[in-house]
Amino acid sequence: MKILHSSDWHLGKKLEGQKRIEEQRKFIEKLVVIADNEEVDLVLLAGDIYDNSNPSAEAENLFFTAMKMLAKNGKRGVIVIPGNHDNPQRLSVANSLAKEFGIIIYETPFEKKEVGRYGNFQVKRSTEGGIELEINNKKAFIYCLPYPSEVALNEDFTEIDYSKRIGDILKKGIEENRENIPNIIMTHIFVTGSSGDGDERTIELGGSLAVSLEDLPEVDYIALGHIHRPMKFTKKRAYYCGSPIEYRINENKYDKRVFIATLNGNFNNEFKEIELENYKPIIKYRVNGAEEAILLSEKKELNQEWIYLEILTDVYLSNEEIKKIKRNKNILEIKPLFTNIRNLELEFQDTNSKKTILENFIEYFSESDGVEPSKETKELFLKMLESDI
Ligand SMILES: [Mn+2]
Numbered sequence: 001m002k003i004l005h006s007s008d009w010h011l012g013k014k015l016e017g018q019k020r021i022e023e024q025r026k027f028i029e030k031l032v033v034i035a036d037n038e039e040v041d042l043v044l045l046a047g048d049i050y051d052n053s054n055p056s057a058e059a060e061n062l063f064f065t066a067m068k069m070l071a072k073n074g075k076r077g078v079i080v081i082p083g084n085h086d087n088p089q090r091l092s093v094a095n096s097l098a099k100e101f102g103i104i105i106y107e108t109p110f111e112k113k114e115v116g117r118y119g120n121f122q123v124k125r126s127t128e129g130g131i132e133l134e135i136n137n138k139k140a141f142i143y144c145l146p147y148p149s150e151v152a153l154n155e156d157f158t159e160i161d162y163s164k165r166i167g168d169i170l171k172k173g174i175e176e177n178r179e180n181i182p183n184i185i186m187t188h189i190f191v192t193g194s195s196g197d198g199d200e201r202t203i204e205l206g207g208s209l210a211v212s213l214e215d216l217p218e219v220d221y222i223a224l225g226h227i228h229r230p231m232k233f234t235k236k237r238a239y240y241c242g243s244p245i246e247y248r249i250n251e252n253k254y255d256k257r258v259f260i261a262t263l264n265g266n267f268n269n270e271f272k273e274i275e276l277e278n279y280k281p282i283i284k285y286r287v288n289g290a291e292e293a294i295l296l297s298e299k300k301e302l303n304q305e306w307i308y309l310e311i312l313t314d315v316y317l318s319n320e321e322i323k324k325i326k327r328n329k330n331i332l333e334i335k336p337l338f339t340n341i342r343n344l345e346l347e348f349q350d351t352n353s354k355k356t357i358l359e360n361f362i363e364y365f366s367e368s369d370g371v372e373p374s375k376e377t378k379e380l381f382l383k384m385l386e387s388d389i
Contacts, residue, residue: 001138001182004035005259007046007225008243009066010085012059014051015282015306016332020245021058023279027244028062031258032069034274035076038260041135043070046225046241047083047147047188049091064094067103074102074119077135081106081146083188083225088146104131106144109152109169127176140220140263141177145169145187147226157209167215174219182263183219188226191216191240193233213238220263229254230273237269249282249308279304280330286310286337290321297328307331314339335368358382 009027013020035043050059071078080103082088092107102119110128121135130143148166150157155165166189174183193213213233216222222238230242241259256276261269283305287293293311300307309325311317313336317325325334355363361381365373373381 001042001133001135001140002038002040002260002262003042003044003184003221003223004031004038004040005044005046005221005223005239005241005261006031006244007188007223007241008048008083008228009045010048010051010243010247011062012051012055013247015247018306018329018332019058020247020280021062023245025062026279027276028066028069030276031066031244034258034260035070036072038274040076040260041138042077042079042133042140044142044184044186044223045078045080046186046223047081048085048225048243049080049083050086052085053087053090055090067094067098068101071101071103071119074100076102077119077121077133078103079106079142079144079186080104081144081186081188081225084147084149086147088152106146109145109148111144111146127173129173130176132177132179132181139179139181140184141174141179141181142184142186143170143173143176145173145185145189147188162209163212163215166211167217171217174217180265182221182265184221184223184263185217185219186223186225189224190226191224191233191238218267220265220267220269221261223259230257230259237267241273244276245280246278246282249284280306282306282308282332284308284310286312288312290317290325293317293334294321294324297325297331300330301328303330305330308333308335310335310337312337312339357385 009024011024049063067078070076082091088107092105095105098105099118102121104113104118112128113123113126113131115123115126121133123131124134125132129145130141132141133139146152170185174185177183190210191213192210213236216236216238220237222236224238224240227240228243228247231240239259241257242254244256256278257273258276260272260274263269285296285307287296290311290313293309307330309331311334317336322334325331362373
């Protein structure tokens with residue numbers, strides 16, 4: 001069976017308030033071309049389809065379009081699970097219509113799907129969370145575990161070893177595969193461990209509950225969602241394909257990909273990754289002064305780039321200058337970097353503001369850093385004003 005693995009679409013996600021739906025639409029169109037060209041039998045979408053639990057009509061429209069095109073009128077199988085960003089009920093609302101198109105959307109862990117015809121394929125057997133599929137005369141057993149939160153599992157994680165518990169659920173799930181056919185797991189979790197490619201780095205994700213690679217069962221393919229960077233844990237054939245477009249500036253050093261695997265059974269896979277185009281990269285520029293900033297803004301106006309702009313300056317930018325720079329709608333943020341604190345002081349004194357220098361400082365600091373300056377910072381600021389550096 002030939003599968004295509006994608007995840008973390010985050011449909012409807014914005015960057016500094018700007019929509020990414022056009023990039024997402026381009027990706028979906030490309031994904032359908034890839035599925036066609038590769039003649040895949042089954043598409044696996046490993047969660048975080050939407051960016052939030054209340055997606056916009058635009059995002060939902062794109063999801064339905066994607067489902068319709070990927071399923072190809074029931075010729076291709078499509079299986080979807082919710083991630084931590086999705087509202088499972090909302091995601092699976094189309095299930096009753098989806099069946100005839102060959103689309104299976106899981107809502108909860110341990111959900112038992114109906115046996116029978118889905119689009120052009122058959123669910124021959126169904127277990128709690130698992131299905132035995134026959135599609136284009138090829139068979140596989142697929143065990144799906146939607147994002148296993150405490151609420152979804154109705155368990156108290158403070159009292160259990162989370163990693164072992166998830167490992168046990170998955171092991172029990174695939175034990176239901178009684179045929180000698182490929183075993184596939186799809187889930188949305190945070191896996192830690194060595195990738196087995198000589199890449200011994202352990203990934204960290206701010207205190208998120210992690211499942212150790214060692215606790216994952218031996219199957220033919222584990223389709224993972226949650227981490228936005230592609231990762232291959234080859235010794236367990238567990239894969240994060242990552243998100244299809246970059247969602248933050250620090251992500252852009254990773255290529256965006258989808259994974260294709262032909263599962264021949266008995267852990268014999270042909271694996272291939274397809275690089276995705278970066279339709280609109282997120283780029284940080286640093287320029288000297290407002291004049292250069294305005295020039296850059298004009299020069300890049302027609303470029304397909306999202307821009308974070310840092311401006312080295314020893315004076316405040318005027319409203320007029322900011323307006324000119326912001327004519328380029330791709331500029332997400334303008335960040336002045338002050339090169340001379342003394343001029344900052346003068347600038348304050350030159351304004352007609354009735355506020356004190358300190359009040360202005362607090363306002364500026366709060367605006368640029370999102371928090372009020374600490375007592376120490378305020379004291380340091382006053383000391384700097386006095387010391388006349
Ligand atoms: Mn996630």
